[in-house]
Amino acid sequence: MKKVAVVGGGISGLATAYEIDKRLRAAGGHCELRLFEAEARVGGKIGAARRDGFLCEAGPNGFLDSKPSTLNLCRELGIEDQLLRSRDAAARRFIFSRGELHQLPGSPPAFFRSRLLSLPARLRMVAELWAPVSPPGSDPTVAEFGRRRLGREAAARLLDPMVAGVFAGDPERLSLGSCFPRIAELERDYRSLIRALLALQLKRGRRSGGGPAGPGGTLTSFAGGLSVLPDTLAQALADRVACAAPLTAMERTAQGYRLYLGPDRQTYDCDVAVLALQAADAVAPLQSLDTRLAGVLEQFEYAPVAVVGLGFEQAALQTRLDGFGFLVPGEERRRILGSLWTSSIFAHRAPDGCVLLRTLIGGARNPELALLPEAQLIELARTELRQILGIAAEPVFVQVFQWPRAICQYTVGHRERLQQVEARLSALPGVFLTGNSYRGVALNDCTQNAVRTADAVTSYLAAAG
Ligand SMILES: Cc1cc2nc3c(=O)[nH]c(=O)nc-3n(C[C@H](O)[C@H](O)[C@H](O)COP(=O)(O)OP(=O)(O)OC[C@H]3O[C@@H](n4cnc5c(N)ncnc54)[C@H](O)[C@@H]3O)c2cc1C
Structure with missing residues (x-):
């Protein structure tokens, strides 16, 4: 046998x-x-702490429903009825830049109204239509690709946080073709990302815009x-x-x-x-x-990441955490990669009247921070959240996860x-x-x-x- x-x-x-x-x-x-x-x-990187009505994921918090493989598996396993789609609020994603949160624009008019990028940088993005294409067989870094196609400012304020969100990585070292093969393919096939997006939108009819979690699909998990x-x-x-x-x-x-x-x-x-x-x-x-x-x-190579889960009573906060959360571009020189507003993304993550945030620390940007002792990580996350979101309240739930080798760096x-x-x-x-x-x-x-x-x-x- x-x-x-x-x-x-x-x-x-x-x-x-x-x-x-x-x-x-x-x-x-x-x-x-x-x-x-x-x-x-x-489970490996998948796991969670469940206490006092909070459910705090240790690693991933969901998968996108835009690709079939995980959904197919759920169907076969008979757990499709337990699937939980992210709330509509999760469509609002933010970037923290120059002292404030900017909502990521979801449409071309919103993009031109947004103050995330300066006016020259917004206009520069239109020149993407004519930017030079990566030479065949080359292996550009994400940062080089971003600067060449979108301009320096857009690369720093849009691409850099996206790379932090997915790979906790350094865009100056990551390979575009290995990390984001679809983007490399679109550049090759359409010679411009704008042209590619327009062509794909036309192909899909007017079904553009994506689900609640953005153009990539809807973030999906399970109630449990x-x-x-x-x-x-x-x-x-x-x-x-x-x-x-x-x-x-x-x-x-x-x-x-x-x-x-x-x-x-x-x-x-x-x-x-x-x-x-x-x-x-x-x-x-x-x-x-x-x-x-x-x-x-x-x-x-791997980037280390610490996840600091903090739960608060909503009544003790001045802010409503209504959205997916925010990512921080490296140019801001802050000590966190971003913060996900877990209880705003999914139901069943915090008890009634409470909210749960998961703050990500470390990555290729600040690897040493991810491995700090737990007490220092909690203090660091609270200080950053106080400065960025004005959250000064005492948390009612605290949980730290540390991954010395969180994500492979392509x-x-x-x-x-x-x-x-x-x-x-x-x-x-x-x-x-x-x-x-x-x-x-x-x-x-x-x-x-x-x-x-x-x-x-x-x-x-x-x-x-
Ligand atoms: C903080 C964080 C957030 C993330 N967020 C998302 C997200 O929202 N969405 C998403 O799609 N992805 C996300 N990811 C990525 C995703 O979680 C991982 O890529 C995925 O879970 C990896 O699964 P894996 O089985 O390949 O590896 P792992 O989960 O690392 O599993 C490897 C397993 O091998 C075991 N092992 C190691 N050595 C041995 C040995 N010698 N013998 C036997 N067993 C061994 C380990 O104990 C472990 O269980 C995130 C990752 C992290 C760290």
């Missing part, structure tokens, strides 16, 4: 194991499947928090999931691979090993199989590093790598890559007989 091991119980590993299992069952094959997770619980998804996947896989079983080393055998798990070095022999780990966590186990592959994976050269990884893997038949270090960090990317990896695994097993 063939044996398949999936290592890592974050959304990538769980979804990949589920998809493989589904294909094996459909083929009527007799294969054994196991998932090994290092921690005592599954995002953990509903990994928990349901783990239930579907049942006793094939082993927690507290970290992979420490791998070795080649005549049939496939031997995995060493946990401190007592239990072994599991398998034909296929899917490592759904951050690249950095795959380095040590792969070292004994292929030092050069481990060496490439060691080059992947810096320039990521594409070439992926090619090197692929080349090394071709000499290790039956070993597959997936997860957010490679081809997209969003939950939708993770679930889409799970489908691709499962297809590759089943083709491999079919070819191997």
